[in-house]
Amino acid sequence: MREILVEPLARVEGDGGITIRAEGKKVHEVRFDILEGTRLVETLVIGKTPEEDVSITCRICAICTLSHRYAALRGLEKALGIEVPPKVQALRSLMHLGELLESHSLHVFLLALPDFLGYPNAVAMAEKYGPEVVQALALKKFANHVMTVTSGRMIHGENPTVGGFGKYPEKDILLDIARQAQAMIPFAEKAVGLIAGLSVPDYFEDDTVFMCCEPGDDGFGLMGDRIRISDGKVVDAKEYRTLTNEKFSPHSAAKHCLYQGKPYTVGAIARCNNLGERMNGLAGKLFKKHWNKRWLRNPVFNNLAQAIEMVWALEQVSKTVDAVLQYPDDPPIVKPTRQSGEGVGSVEAPRGTLYHAYRIQDGLVAEANLIIPTGQSLEDIEKYMRKAVEILLSQGADDSAIRLQAEIIVRAFDPCISCSTHMVRFERHDPR
């Protein structure tokens, strides 16, 4: 037996990779490697105050910093017996919408689209799709602005804190945000059309399970204390361990998750498949127009799901601004009612369900368990990739075609930015 090592075409930077091992037409192994260095965040927060915990855990990821912050706040506040007033809830929803828009616009326009349209990056894409890129950047900028206004700065803003906010944005700024959001909707709608027009390969389609937070109010939403599963079950988030069943995988610094022994998918596509029917307004119309049964079997529709969610989020912004402004007085930060307790915070990060589970003892974190979305989709990522590679190999596809298809699948899951660009490591074992 001879081993042929096919070096990756592009330099591998950063922290993710794809490894494919094959012998003839037989696939030995298909791996999505998470090579991100280990940070042991769960051990670092032990012995810290809740405020310190929030400041640490949000730094797990710069894209979903606010989802981490939000999940942590919810988990910690449950543990500490804190009920935040409605103004705080509304402002938190607004910051969360900002993050969804920021993350989705980055992923859809700057990372995924260049792939489909055949460009190495968005700047190169700008030559032909100038106005689209400009508007996409404007949308992303707006989203960053929402995050800055609500959280204090673009990334790792400390303003959302345990029990409330340090400072509330001024009315004029919020009204301006609502106005800008309205103005962005036509572009977002156009983007849905553009993405819906791209052909989605179907050869690797397969069944799976979808999971997301149940908003609990018959609406579409990004947060809830229960988890809705596509098999019809609705489970309390406190039972998250029975849903996720984290296990170690030697090629991944992120743990893999299985639901009832099977892979599952989280993220925009899971939310749309589970709750899409509940969308109303323009987003609801677009969902009804574009959704079809293939969404249940093909992760690449996640790109379209994200585009529709952007329309939903933009429509949601002005309602949320109204909800914030409904309360003229800025509530002071709510103090804990107890110093020990347990709590699980679950929110929808842009790329899926995020859990922060805590036990607080005498005011300090005694135990923490954080389950990130990418880890939950990992088994599905590998499942779909494997199927695609098997079929492509049997069709005699060449390395670069396989590499591109694998990348498209991985990237569709929007796993995490540094993992989602150009990172295929391809090894082929061929008989001599």
Place this chain on the structure above:
Amino acid sequence: MERKKLDIGLYGFTGCNGDQLVIIHSEDKLLDFFASANIRSFSLAKSDNEQTPLDIAFIEGSISSQEQVEHVQEIRQRSALLVAIGNCACYGGIQAMELGREGWDRRFQSVYGENFFEVRTPIESKPIDAFVAVDFRLPGCPIDADQFFAVYSSLIRKTKPQMPDYPVCAECRWRENECLLLKGQLCLGPLIAGGCKAVCPSHNLPCVGCFGPVEEANVSSEFALLKEKGFTVEEIRRRLRIHSGSGVLKSLKNLFGEV
């Protein structure tokens, strides 16, 4: 002033990618940025990256595996100037808050058990300068966009950038905030390098120290002051360690003997 465009690379190691994202999020500057130099490598923003000799390498993230050690050494070898951006690269970031203490192995095991990785050999996370020489540091978690572009502009003109010699408090006063220290809160402002425009105190929240120590931090005075306000040494030290990583080890050693 026409000059040859420099060859530049941006690299991310262990961290949240926030510093590279700060650049990507600077929509207004992005096109000028790409036009100002030959961006040979920027994994977060583009895929046609090249492994070429560089005038300046910007490194984000801390080093947390043997493979990363080799990679950063390789980058150093082909870069005339190496600039650490962000607290992870400068001081190790949050993952280096326990630096200098025992127990990394134990903590590793408590997360991953007896398992080992096939593709990486993890080590305790450390800042870049633990492995290669660093020519310039731009701290922040994440970095401040204005500061990055100012530093970047200087560097591509081949001059040493100017960094604030004052702590967060100065910026806090410029912004006319109420001093949280005087209100009895554990604010690290006096010890932390300016550059963030005092965002946290401007939101009525104490500075948690995410820009790392200011060069001349008067650590003993701040400890004395906070003790007077009722905080324990352990609380203050813990807070300071969260973001300042390797940056405060020496001061803490001077103050308390051990770290």
Place this chain on the structure above:
Amino acid sequence: MSAAVEIQNPYLPEPYRLIRRYPLTDDVHFFQVRAVDMDRALSLKYSPGQFMMVSIPGIGEAPFSISSTPSRPGLIEFGIRRVGRITDQIFKLKENSVLGVRGPYGTGFPVDKMEGKNLVIVMGGLGAIPLRSLLQYALDNRDRFAHLALIYGARTPGDMLFRKEFLSLMDRDDIQCLLTVDKDDTGKWPGHVGLPTVLFKHLTNLNPKDTNLVVVGPPVMYKFIVAEALKLNIPKHQILMSLERRMKCGIGKCGHCIIGGYIYTCLEGPTFSYWDVTHMKGLI
């Protein structure tokens, strides 16, 4: 632009052209500039000991002593040592390029009061740069000064600024030219070897009341030279020196050059008498 600006803006640099540059030593180069505006170039008045602010757009501004003499109008000369951000960039300038200069600033040496008296010029290291201005001024107006002496100490012959220019003075009989090096590494050094203080014994006997001694050099030098001058009984207010401080404006606003609580070196200095110095803490 709306409303007319009423006040002249003293912070705006004027365009000057770099006429000539060459190395004096490895890290000190000579720069000869002239105001682009010819009228300005010819009308520029200054006195020895004054300085100007040189601007490199995009980097900043720094003060440099004028090394040329007002008795030869039109051209301004600097001797600049490469030490940091701005000086790095100045060293990259090619002849004929345009740079920003403003000034002259500061109080020069009180040449009017010095005329008619003996003049002893003592330089060390970079001190030669401002004192060359005074020296040339005295040489150009030789009849207005009584005895004229130059003492210059450098580490090695190679470190001596304006070496050729000064060596040629050794042949003249209207100036007592005492050049010394700490160490002669060439073996061909025609001057003295040793610290400048030892040269004082060679000085022609002078009536101290009618003598001005001017010293500019590295901080360590002042103490020793002043001691020698005092030994000669030169009155404190006739011992003159020039001091260096950080400067950002050159016109008494930015504050960095403040000494003794309210003296702006850039306005009241950089030249001071030893009398001033003994009255202000922290001057040398």
Place this chain on the structure above:
Amino acid sequence: MRAVKLKKSHLKGFLTCVGGWGELWGPVKRNGRHVLESIGDIKDIDLTALRTTLPFKKLLFPPKFSMFRYDANGFQDTLSAIPKRVIFGLHACDIKALCILDEFFAKEYKDPYYYERRNRTAIIGHSCIPDDKCFCNATDNETVTEGFDLFLSDLGDFYLVWVGSSLGDDMVRECPKLIDTNVGHEDLKKYIQFQKHRSEQFKRQIDLTGMPDIVELSMDSPVWEEEGEKCLSCGACTIVCPTCPCYNVNDENDLGKPSGERMRQWDSCMFREYSLVAGGHNFREARAERLKLRFTHKLQSFVGKFGKPACTGCGRCIDTCPVGIDIFTMVKKLQGEEVRS
């Protein structure tokens, strides 16, 4: 000086009227602090304000501003488009500080950035009752007679308005219906009573006479070292001080272009690089040396130069320094008193 009267109930109308001259600025309360802000709605003005966190100097030389632009063709002045402003609510100490700055920025080379703004700024002062941090009685700043256009003294249901300039006179003339030019003996009596009452409210007793000599003789005092150990070098004291004008200059380039702006930014003698020169020599390496500079400047050298200290007794540094190294405690310490800071 001319004096007129203004009924309190007419204040709003009067400010609206003078607002026509320029953008109105005044003290408002933000997050528990008083700050000077551009006033949209006159009722936001908070006249209980004693000391705003930053003094008015932020309007006359902002913490950071562009001095001029440069590009491949040279340097271009940007001195223009400075708005006309009316600052309302400055107290006696502020106006004294203004006089000090006026003198400073005119000295030798007139600073165009200050004076362009100054010339377009009208000052309407307002009387105050000192709190426990004020000591302007010791700096001879209890009353002001110059430096303002109008000065309003609160005498119960009306203001006695001193007219300090021809601009002030114009302002008063512009709203004749609101102004009562009839100032009688009773009014003056009230004014004197008010002044007396005000004088009695000072709680800090401090005597600055002889400070120049005390400072001179205290150069080797251990006080400097002791305080230097505590100082955080945060610069807060100089930032809030109405008479501290020091600044730094920095060029800010347009990204990847030969153009940019020369920026002026507040500096502080408490910062490390203040006296640092090329090659690494720092004339004030030790914090004690920096403190010495600050306090000799305020209490000694300035007096020698201008006959008065460069401190107006506003109490801002007392209110600000986290470790209590303010002018009051330093004076007390130099005078040999035990003070708890």
